[in-house]
Amino acid sequence: MSTFSYEEPEPLTGELDLEDRQALRRVAGLSTELRDITEVEYRALRLERVVLIGVWTDGDEVHAENSLRELALLAETAGSQILEGMIQRRSRPDPATYVGSGKALELRDVVISTGADTVICDGELAPSQLRRLEEIVQVKVIDRTALILDIFAQHASSREGKAQVELAQLEYLLPRLRGWGGNLSRQVGGRAAGGVGIGGRGPGETKIELDRRRIRTRMAKLRRQINEMGKARDTMRSQRRTRAVPAVAIAGYTNAGKSSLLNRLTGAGVLVENALFATLDPTVRRASTPNGRVITLADTVGFVRHLPHQLVEAFRSTLEEVTDADLIVHVVDGSDADPEAQIAAVREVLRDIGGADVPELIVINKADVADEMALARLRRHEPHSVVVSARTGAGIDELLQVIEDVLPRAEREVRALVPYDRGDLVARAHDTGEVLSQEHTAEGTALHVRVPDRLAAELEPYVSAQV
Structure with missing residues (x-):
């Protein structure tokens, strides 16, 4: 008697990443009420029940509300529960507390009434603004930059990605370190420190100075590591250039569907999640155009309004x-x-x-759920565009055809009769060029191709009629 056993199919890499990420969601209920306001920068960032605050300085009300909604999505991606959102209309942020003094007191009342333990500001605040606002509201205050850095830290998985995020975090943290004064000296003054003896002893190096020195040392080490990893990426890019494979980079706003589009075009199986900054580590995959032309597609980190400059600099090798x-x-x-x-x-x-x-090609994604009027408006605004749905596959064939039409052509067009013992040349023509026609004859493979100059020179002995 035979037995039948069913084995579950092996999950894709992206599915495993998604399971891991969802399994590591933050646990709510850990209080972050400040006991000592000066400790705030030395504690781990923990986001739980938050109130959002934004300053509307330009544009219309719809723009300001959209910005705050995006901040709410960022906070949710970081694992927060949104309790309240507030906007203040000002010509510019208050230099002392970001919002005005009256609004800061109102914000404190909202924090008390809702039981919030964190306030997130929709902008990058100066260290003095963060400190003063925390003194008023008496809970943790972070800005948009710190929030985005926290999300990147959660989502980075590769060695290079983790190093880039850590470097960006340290660059952000360095000017925001706070100390408790000279009583935390780590070194003694006097003769042991090259002083002048009685009356000349100073407090030595304080804890904050020591922390700053350690951070600068760590940043220098991270920059060296990222530079070394960037060299490996440069080598891979140069190899693709040598083979003359056209490179296409998929860029766009976070959560626009870049990874879904890459999966649809190549079957890459990379992580797809309905969350901001789901992809941090670039993925490069091969694909073919309708005429069989081989190209590479690179999925990149998503962008966002006011992307912190620390991240742009740290991720420069990836970008x-x-x-x-x-x-x-x-x-x-x-x-x-x-x-x-x-x-x-x-x-x-x-x-x-x-x-x-x-050269840029606008691809309007999520056509299956978008409003028809909105799509028409976008097409008028961006005439050089293609409408697709990565989820359903609509418009993908048109997109591949447009990509093929836009990409630069290989250098030379050649007709050659290649002997069967030189199948390597036929394979390279498929890999690095564009095969216009191919026919197998008694003497060999009849090729009509567009290929780089180097391969055209190797095909020269077999050319039957060169165009």
Whole structure:
């Protein structure tokens, strides 16, 4: 009697990543009420029950509300529970407390009434602003930059990604360290420290000075590590260049569907999650255009409004996948309330990293859930665009065809009759060029191809009619 056993299919890498990430969600209920306001920068960042506060300085009310909604999504991605959101209309943020003194007291009342333990500000605050606002509301206060850095720290998985995030965190933390005064000296003054004896002894190196020195030492080490890892990435890129494979970088706003599009185009199996900054580590995969032309597609980290400059600098080696590409596929969430603002934010970051001169193709994603009027408005705003749905596959064939039309062609067009014992040349023509036609004859393989100059020279002895 035979027995039948069923084995579950092996999960994809992205599915495993998603299971791990969901299993490591933060546990609510850990109090972060401040016992000593001066300790705040030396404790681990823990986000739980939060109140959001934003300052509306320009644009209309809809823009300000969209910005606060995005901050709420960021906070939820970090594992927070949103209790309340507030916006203040000002010509500029208050230099002392970010919001005005009256609004700060109102914020304190909201914190007490809701039982919140964290306030998140929709902007990057100076150290003095953070300190003063914490003194008023008496709970942890963080800004948008710290929140984004915390999300990146949760999501980084590769060695390079973790090093980049840690470097960005230390650059942010360094000017925000706080000390308790000279009583925390780690070194003695006097002759042991090169002093002048009685009356000349100082407190020595305080704890905050020691911490700053350690942080600078760690930052220097991280920069060296990232530089070494960047060399390996440069080597891989140069190898692809040698083979003349066109490079396409998938860029766009966070949660626009870049990883879903990569999976749809290549079957890469990378992590897909309905959360901001789900992808931090770049993934490069091969794909083929309708005419069989081989290309590489690189999924990159998502961008966001006011992306912290520390992250842009730390992730520069990763973002070079975008600047070195032949084409940027700029993915836009067609169902978003303000897709034009997303496009503007992404292009601002592209300019910062030197990618403004790379050809760009706008891909409007999530067409299956987007409003038809909104899609039509976007198409008018961005005429050089393609509408797709990575979830259903709609528009993918058109996208591949447009990518093929936009990418630069190989250098030379050749007709050759390649002997069967030189199958390596046929394989390289498929890998590095564009095969226009192929026919197997008694004498060999008849090829009509567009190939780089180097391969065209190797095909020269077999050329039957060169165009």
